[in-house]
Amino acid sequence: MxxxxxxxxxxxxxxxxxxxxxxxxxxxxxxxxxxxEEATIDGIHRAFESGELTAAQLVGxxxxxxxxxxxxxxxxxxxxxxxxxxxxxxLDRAGWAGPVRGLRGIPVLLKDxxxxxxxxxxxxxxxxxxxxLLGAAPRGSGAARRLxxxxxxxxxxxxxxxWAHFRSFTAPNGWSARGGQGRNxxxxxxxxxxxxxxSAIAVAANMVAxxxxxxxxxxxxCPAAANSVVGIKPTVGLTSRAGVIPISPxxxxxxxxxxxxxxxxxxxxxxxxxxxxxAEATKLASKYIPQGGYKQFLNLxxxxxxxxxxxxxxxxxxxxxxxxxKVFEExxxxxxxxxxxxxxxxxxxxxxxxxxxxxxxxxxxxxAEFKLSLNTYLAQLSxxxxxxxxxxxxxxxxxxxxxxxxxxxxxxxxRAQKTSGIGPVERSAILRMNQLSKEGIEMLMMKNQLDAxxxxxxxxxxxxxxxxxxxxxxxxxxxxxxxxxxxxFGGLKGSEPKLIEIAYAFEQATAVRKPPTFKSxxxxxxxxxxEC
Numbered sequence: 065m066x067x068x069x070x071x072x073x074x075x076x077x078x079x080x081x082x083x084x085x086x087x088x089x090x091x092x093x094x095x096x097x098x099x100x101e102e103a104t105i106d107g108i109h110r111a112f113e114s115g116e117l118t119a120a121q122l123v124g125x126x127x128x129x130x131x132x133x134x135x136x137x138x139x140x141x142x143x144x145x146x147x148x149x150x151x152x153x154x155l156d157r158a159g160w161a162g163p164v165r166g167l168r169g170i171p172v173l174l175k176d177x178x179x180x181x182x183x184x185x186x187x188x189x190x191x192x193x194x195x196x197l198l199g200a201a202p203r204g205s206g207a208a209r210r211l212x213x214x215x216x217x218x219x220x221x222x223x224x225x226x227w228a229h230f231r232s233f234t235a236p237n238g239w240s241a242r243g244g245q246g247r248n249x250x251x252x253x254x255x256x257x258x259x260x261x262x263s264a265i266a267v268a269a270n271m272v273a274x275x276x277x278x279x280x281x282x283x284x285x286c287p288a289a290a291n292s293v294v295g296i297k298p299t300v301g302l303t304s305r306a307g308v309i310p311i312s313p314x315x316x317x318x319x320x321x322x323x324x325x326x327x328x329x330x331x332x333x334x335x336x337x338x339x340x341x342x343a344e345a346t347k348l349a350s351k352y353i354p355q356g357g358y359k360q361f362l363n364l365x366x367x368x369x370x371x372x373x374x375x376x377x378x379x380x381x382x383x384x385x386x387x388x389x390k391v392f393e394e395x396x397x398x399x400x401x402x403x404x405x406x407x408x409x410x411x412x413x414x415x416x417x418x419x420x421x422x423x424x425x426x427x428x429x430x431x432a433e434f435k436l437s438l439n440t441y442l443a444q445l446s447x448x449x450x451x452x453x454x455x456x457x458x459x460x461x462x463x464x465x466x467x468x469x470x471x472x473x474x475x476x477x478x479r480a481q482k483t484s485g486i487g488p489v490e491r492s493a494i495l496r497m498n499q500l501s502k503e504g505i506e507m508l509m510m511k512n513q514l515d516a517x518x519x520x521x522x523x524x525x526x527x528x529x530x531x532x533x534x535x536x537x538x539x540x541x542x543x544x545x546x547x548x549x550x551x552x553f554g555g556l557k558g559s560e561p562k563l564i565e566i567a568y569a570f571e572q573a574t575a576v577r578k579p580p581t582f583k584s585x586x587x588x589x590x591x592x593x594x595e596c
Contacts, residue, residue: 100125101270102323102579105170105330108273112169113162119152119169122273123217126171130220130271136252139265141176141243143220144187151217167334168215173275175263176221176243177228178318179205179307188218192309193226193240195466196459200448203441206304206339206346207276207318214334222275223262228283230311230434231460232472237261237287241467248291249580254547257290257522259283263321264291269580274322274331280311281426281529284319286522288537289550292577294328294567295321297525298336299557300532301349306341310437312430313345314494315529323577325538325568326362332560333357352558364572366565368403370515372553373410373508379519388549391541392520395551398573404566407512412504412527419526424500425493426530431476432483432490453481501531506556515562516553528554536567539577546581 098116111117127145134140148171155169174180177192181204190202208218223243226235238246238261246261248254249269256265260277264287267275277284279297288295296319303318310316320331336353338346354360374380374396382389396406412418421427439452450456457477460467483490505517505527517524520540528535533556540551553566571577 103273104324105167105273105327108170109162109164109168112160112164115160118160119155119217120149122169123148123152123171123219126219126272130266133249133269133271137247137249137265137269137271138223138238138244139246139262139269139271140173141191141193141221141223141240141262142188144218147187148217148219155215155217166214166216167211167274167330170216171219171273172211172216172331173220173222173263173266173272174205174208174218175224175260175275175277176240177224177278177309178207178276179203180208180218180221181205181307188221190221190309191242192228193224193242194456194459195241195463196450196456197309197448198242200450201446203307203445205307205318206341207335208307210304210335210337211276211331216334219272222260222266222277224260225258225283227477228259228278228280228309228311230280230430230476231474233475235468235472238265239472248547250292250542251545251547254545255290257282257286259287260295260321261287261291264288264293264295267291267293267321267323270323274320274327276318276331276335277321278305278308278316278318279525279529280315280317280430281421282522282525284317284321285525285528285535285537285550285552288321289521289540289552290548292539292542292548292550293321293323294325294539294571295319295537296328296332296560297528297535297537298332298560299349299352299534301342301345302352302534302560303332303335304337304339304342304346306339310434310441312433313437314429314433315532317532325536325564325571326359328536329358329362329564329568333359349558352560354561358560358564361561361564362568363565364569365403366567366569367399367573368569369405370403370562370566371405371407371513372399372566373512373514373517374406374408375412375415375517375519375524376409377411378415379523387541387543388520392551395540395570395574399570402569402573407514410508410512410517412508414500414504415527418500418504418530419524421526424526424530425496426526428493429486429490429497431480432486435480435483436485453477457481497530501533505531505533505554509556516555516559516566519552519554521549522552524552524554531557533557534560534563536563538567538571540574541576542578 226240263275
């Protein structure tokens with residue numbers, strides 16, 4: 065779960081140090097001309113087919129880049145070098161006769177609350193950033209199984225806000241005891257947002273091709289916006305949560321974080337679908353999966369005729385001379401020029417209540433859901449140093465220094481531990497959220513016949529979270545300090561096809577994303593050799 069991002073200052077001296085370190089440490093990569101930086105899935109597959117590139121070269125390059133950049137940005141907590149290179153070599157031996165499909169040969173990082181199971185990545189821990197789960201035997205996740213089935217190569221685990229930012233109110237975004245403090249690759253002092261911070265940082269800094277994140281409320285949308293990448297928060301149940309360290313089965317979802325909408329859609333196609341280990345949710349949501357998959361909605365004319373609602377009040381209220389105000393007005397004009405119908409100054413009923421987790425009932429329900437679901441998850445592990453939330457609380461108290469208990473504490477854990485299941489209070493809270501959703505975003509979209517609502521950054525994630533609705537974050541711009549910000553397109557359950565059309569057409573029309581500045585220090589060193 066990701067809290068709102070505070071503004072962060074530029075820190076030039078710190079950033080210059082990183083540029084120098086990167087330029088010195090990163091291995092020289094030169095050869096036949098394939099540019100890995102900003103490479104897309106389609107571009108990588110074409111290079112495989114033409115013989116310009118092998119999976120072993122690609123995986124080796126990303127692993128070396130992780131080793132060089134990770135001390136500065138702390139995006140990766142663990143890598144499976146041997147397993148990933150072995151998987152890549154086996155794919156190379158099988159050959160690359162085209163067309164190469166799915167995610168074959170594509171390196172991927174999993175957020176460190178997503179289990180890897182057997183196969184590539186089996187050596188990796190799954191800890192949610194906590195030292196309490198080091199050495200536990202993680203369950204395989206439905207998402208990891210689908211990635212392997214699509215041919216992906218799991219290279220490691222991405223850092224995150226510890227326990228998906230559900231332990232402490234004061235711990236900074238991107239911090240965990242296991243991974244340290246994740247850093248925004250654009251401005252190191254800027255907030256990387258959470259909790260899928262490592263996934264977004266790594267993708268933004270070209271440390272991996274694609275990554276998976278999870279969201280309960282803002283944890284894909286916010287880091288995607290903060291790190292100038294694309295994040296898709298799918299309809300709850302569209303992707304399996306089996307084998308993922310949980311917060312709320314009612315709100316948790318797994319989704320892609322990538323550099324382009326096209327790449328995110330490739331990954332989404334690979335991970336959606338029914339999973340018997342998450343049967344109820346995935347069966348219910350499977351009706352939303354379109355025949356032929358989601359790639360068919362990568363439409364350059366995707367904005368044409370779309371009715372888009374701008375949630376102006378409380379969201380797009382920027383100072384008159386701010387970069388954000390100017391940029392978003394330009395984006396609205398671009399959308400209109402591309403054929404979108406913008407309905408401005410819309411308001412969701414009771415939006416101030418929805419955005420307050422105590423008033424909406426979100427925090428009340430999640431505390432009980434977290435305790436129940438975490439205890440179930442831990443009890444089902446074949447081995448774990450901790451077997452319950454109570455055990456985790458005791459572990460943190462025993463390891464106060466490493467878990468930084470004095471600074472951050474564990475107040476959310478303590479509140480959750482006091483709950484005793486889903487009783488009348490929790491059921492009332494869930495009923496209230498359902499009512500707020502129906503009378504809020506659902507009513508607004510039906511009344512105005514909207515295809516999507518538009519908000520900046522992660523300001524409206526609670527609106528999407530409490531109803532299980534999808535959203536897509538796309539890079540929107542950079543402030544005066546160089547810190548990225550994003551635009552979010554949100555819709556009702558199952559509206560991914562429309563959101564993909566809108567997001568893709570917007571991305572292609574605006575071409576906002578640019579890699580972090582330290583790319584310039586690496587340009588001459590980003591070619592591939594014929595050896596990994």
